[in-house]
Amino acid sequence: MKYYLGGYYFMKLRSANFGSWIGAKICTCSTYINDSYFDAWSISWSSSGKSGLKEAKEEFNLTSLQIKEIQSWADHKFEEKKIGWICTFSDFATLSEYKSIFFNTAEDYHIFSINFPEIEKDELIEEFLIKEKEIGAIGLCDNLQRQIPEVTDGSEKVIGYDLIGIEQSGDFHSFHCHDLSSSLVEKFNVQINQYGLIDNNHSWESLVKYMNDEENGFEPVPWFFVKVKMVEEKKKASA
Template sequence: MSSYFGGYYLIHLRKFDFGRLKDKFVYTCSDCINDSLFGSWSLSWTTKGKDELVSVSNDFKISEQTITEINTWADKNFNDKKVGWINVFSDLDAVKEYRNRFFPHVNDLKVLTIYFPDSEVNDIMQTFMPKGTNGALGIWQNLSLKISETDDINEVLIGYDLIGIESGGEFHSLHCHDIADDLSNKFGVTFNKYGLIQERADWGRITEYMNDEENGFEPVPWYVCKVKMRLDT
């Protein structure tokens, strides 16, 4: 089955503070769980991420001058469609430049790439079609280019995530609900050292389960995505 590029994410891993994964790491791009080093706070024209900006400034020791430089960089690259709303990069060189220019002092950052199987793309494109004056979400914008996954020696598959995408572009991970054991019991999936589903599975049945609001998950559309980690950043 073909898979298509959904975006790059610059992630700082945080240890879980609850559930079966307490004190462990999960390599998810969800900023419910990990820190995204590119966020709404990176753009000068939004007030959405101001609280997050305070946290990022304190946690990663970046100055007001650096924030101003980040804003200038992000605004330009947003207009050039090399970054998108929200948290997502569309261009690998842009990820590398952003990371090396603004966070060279942070050693444990990961660049993760997500890909969506062909079976999910049409639904995402229809569900998140831009309406009125609203701009396109970064994931939607990337998928609209239909960039097929390739065999890149600098990118290694680390597993599969189940993500619930909000209308604003943020997304949840299956781990927001601490349901790894539940999915293992119901569908026979296994989780690897990255905290992700190890192997291909019956995604149709699993996403149907996640999308049934009676099961208690966020009432947003849930999808499977393939997660890869860059080795050259």
């Protein structure tokens, strides 16, 4: 099955404070569970980002000057479509540049890519494609329209699969937001691995159908199945 790049994410994992995974760290790119080093506060014109400035300064130990420098860089990259709304980097090189300039001493981070099966790629583009010129598409949609195949050169390690429910804003939920791991194990005989992710893609179509059935009580947003990879930076730098 072919997979296509949805985006790269620069994440700081938090210990879960709810549900059956309390105290554990889950390798999801959902900012409802973990923190992103690049978020709405990184964009100067983001009205929603202003409310998160204080928290970002405290979480990432940033000064007001550093925030302005990040926003200046991000605004430029946003125009180039090297970053997208929200939290997404279109390629590893852009993420690496961001990290080296603004978070070079950071140690508590992980870099992930999320990759969509071909059918899911087409479904997301159909769902989120914006036709009005004045409105921009979310980063995941922009990236998937480029039809970039997943990286297979050994620099990215597959760590499992996530089910993500995407808001119109581009933010997305994980199945963990509903504390669903035990239910999925019971209903679909899937295994949850040490990363907190689904171990394989054997039942992905049934899982997507289940998550998108509103009668099951999940967020009323489209849910997708994605392959999550952890970027191994040394290999990536030498590739």
